[in-house]
Amino acid sequence: MTCALARRLLLAVGGAAVLLQFGWASPEGAKSAAAEAVARQDGEGFQVRADHWSGRFEDGGGRKMLRHQLFRGNEYWFWLGSSPAGAGGTPPPTLRVYDATGHPVDVEVQKGEDWASARVLPPKSGVYLIVVERVAGAEGGCDWSLSYGYR
């Protein structure tokens, strides 16, 4: 076995070890996790949007914020999926919804190994802030996907 081949094998084994340690992040995995979170409310009459948001946390965690128009009189659920699930013992990203002045408006929050969801009854029609947050110090990358439904 040549040195070059041995070096490549070592790199491959090392890379696999890293992936096993931190999980294999994928946008498709995140979207699938969000879809499973949606399925938990299947049959409850929510019209789930075909479109979604997505993004990625790199090493070290962080906070992503989206602005979205909601209408008073509707009930909304937001479903967040993430991939990989709980890599390296790191909790998955969390999900909260705030009004434009920073007050939380989510009336119910649920979470699982690779998903989180938040229920909102907007007190007023307008723009709301959706915050996806990953704990500081999180190791490895993490893809996320966010859907919502209304009724």
Place this chain on the structure above:
Amino acid sequence: MLHPPQILTVGAARPAASGILSAAFGVVVAVCSAVAGEVPERLDLGALPAEMVDGDVLVPVPAEVLAVLTKLGESGWEEVLSEIERRPRGLRSREDHALALGVAVADGFLAVEANSAEAVGSAGRAVLARAEVLGMRRAVSRHCQAIFDAAEAGNWTGVRAELDRIEVTARETMREQGDGDLAPCVSLGGWLRGTELAAVLIGRSYSEDKAELLLQPELVRHFKRVAATRDTARMAAIAAALDEIGGVLARSPDAPGADGVEAIADACSRAVGVVTGSALAGDEDGTGEGGA
């Protein structure tokens, strides 16, 4: 393996100001807060080290507004439907057809509120006609067939879902075709028509609860940015209408008054008329004849 969810019920927003919906929300919030026993944690926006997610803005579909109007007792769907069933005229460019595609999808959402399978069929055929010109008939036709089938079965949830998917498919197909800059035009056309429908309905039986639904200043700003990227006479006219709408909303932080709602309806109708030649107001011709 999925683990059982951890359910955390937290307190929510400040007490609502007025109105039946606000009172109901206030009761729910109070109950949830009492059960949770937690003090809401306010986000310090000034010190917020959050990264704004740029990219596509998710534009609410007209159904989100129409659904609230239905809950508030709105019932003038058939009347409005009968006023807008006209064939578009004067469509020339791909931009025209992309805008008109969005308008047709919005008409489909109105038809759903009226529970009219016939009107859903009309909207679906209009979508196919626009998609044909845009070279995406094959991508869109499966959604239209699903719409026709769902409408026949009275499955209005299914119709709404497929109408929503049409917009997403249209935008994705445009990007694949190298026409990505046209993609926002579909949403723009849909928003203009949806807002026109809502404003006309609200104007006919005004209430502050209904008028509040028109508070969408950020979407107005978003679409002004979209219009500014395209140097056409139609987009200039649409941008002017958006300026008017923005002005009304800037003067109405809580909810536009009856005059403001009428102004929004007029501005949207002019913009939709620019797109399709058929609108609820300002269509002096009224024949709606002609075509792509």
